[in-house]
Amino acid sequence: EPEVTQTPSHQVTQMGQEVILRCVPISNHLYFYWYRQILGQKVEFLVSFYNNEISEKSEIFDDQFSVERPDGSNFTLKIRSTKLEDSAMYFCASSDGVPEAFFGQGTRLTVV
Amino acid sequence: AQKITQTQPGMFVQEKEAVTLDCTYDTSDPSYGLFWYKQPSSGEMIFLIYQGSYDQQNATEGRYSLNFQKARKSANLVISASQLGDSAMYFCAMSLRTINTGTASKLTFGTGTRLQVTL
Numbered sequence: 388e389p390e391v392t393q394t395p396s397h398q399v400t401q402m403g404q405e406v407i408l409r410c411v412p413i414s415n416h417l418y419f420y421w422y423r424q425i426l427g428q429k430v431e432f433l434v435s436f437y438n439n440e441i442s443e444k445s446e447i448f449d450d451q452f453s454v455e456r457p458d459g460s461n462f463t464l465k466i467r468s469t470k471l472e473d474s475a476m477y478f479c480a481s482s483d484g485v486p487e488a489f490f491g492q493g494t495r496l497t498v499v
Numbered sequence: 500a501q502k503i504t505q506t507q508p509g510m511f512v513q514e515k516e517a518v519t520l521d522c523t524y525d526t527s528d529p530s531y532g533l534f535w536y537k538q539p540s541s542g543e544m545i546f547l548i549y550q551g552s553y554d555q556q557n558a559t560e561g562r563y564s565l566n567f568q569k570a571r572k573s574a575n576l577v578i579s580a581s582q583l584g585d586s587a588m589y590f591c592a593m594s595l596r597t598i599n600t601g602t603a604s605k606l607t608f609g610t611g612t613r614l615q616v617t618l
Contacts, residue, residue: 420605430544430590430608443605476542480606486532486551486594488606490544 389413393479393491400469400498408464408494410479416489418482419462421454423447423475424493430478436462469498501526501593505609512581513617519566520576520612522591531595533574534606535565538588547589550574578614586616 392411400406412419421433434454435442441454453465462481466473476495480488502525512518524533535547550558550565558565566575578585590611594604 422606429610430592430606432605432607435605445605478544480544486604487534487546487549489546490536492541492543495542 391479391481391489391491393477393494395494396492397495398497400496402471402498403468406466406469406496408466408477408479408496410462410464410481410491411460412462412479412481413483413489414460416481416483418442418484418488419454419456420480420482420488421464422478422480422490424478425475433464433477466496469496471498474498501528501531501595501607503591503593503607503609505591505612507612508610509613509615511615511617512578514583515580517577517579518581518614520578520589520591520614522574522576522609524572524574524591524593526593526595528595531593532604533565533567534592534594535563535574535576536590536592536608537585538590538611540587544590548576581616583616583618586614588613 394409419436422430424430432445434444434448451467455463476493478493479491482488504523531552533550537545548560548563550567557567562579564577588611591609592606594606
């Protein structure tokens with residue numbers, strides 16, 4: 388069964404460093420998303436991406452964040468200068484236009 | 500803006516019994532979708548079931564059913580014949596637009612209900 392793949396599963400980084408979280412969406416999907424979940428809290432929307440551009444972004448998604456689809460398969464989330472409060476589980480999701488989105492297994496980001 | 504409310508932080512159910520997890524939502528948009536996701540302790544988000552606002556019948560997927568009451572704005576998840584493997588966090592979520600409009604529609608999540616299945 389096709390699935391969304393995220394790498395790495397766990398990343399530890401020092402405050403102020405740049406991180407890139409990688410995602411390979413399901414191959415025929417056109418809609419891509421990033422969500423985050425701070426430990427013990429609800430899942431929050433960050434950004435959606437369609438037709439090679441951002442469709443919508445939340446107020447969390449400030450200038451420190453960027454997304455890219457560098458080739459036909461990868462979808463990346465970059466955090467330019469990480470802060471302690473960026474520590475969270477980051478989920479990539481994709482959809483082919485039918486309502487349900489399929490999530491990857493997540494990347495746990497720890498900023499120290 | 501849309502909002503999802505899950506008022507049960509935790510629930511216990513005995514194995515083989517049925518359990519209902521509550522979810523209410525708020526939106527002024529007539530076209531929306533309601534979802535339930537399961538998050539086991541390993542952390543991944545597993546899609547369980549979907550209900551569109553225009554769907555006439557309640558959605559069912561195996562042991563999962565969604566009790567959709569539009570007038571009450573509720574979308575409760577019913578799990579029948581609970582199993583130990585059902586122990587997990589359950590999230591209700593909503594998106595606006597139920598059809599492909601050429602734009603990506605985000606999910607808004609509730610705070611979740613932790614379900615514990617006991618012997």
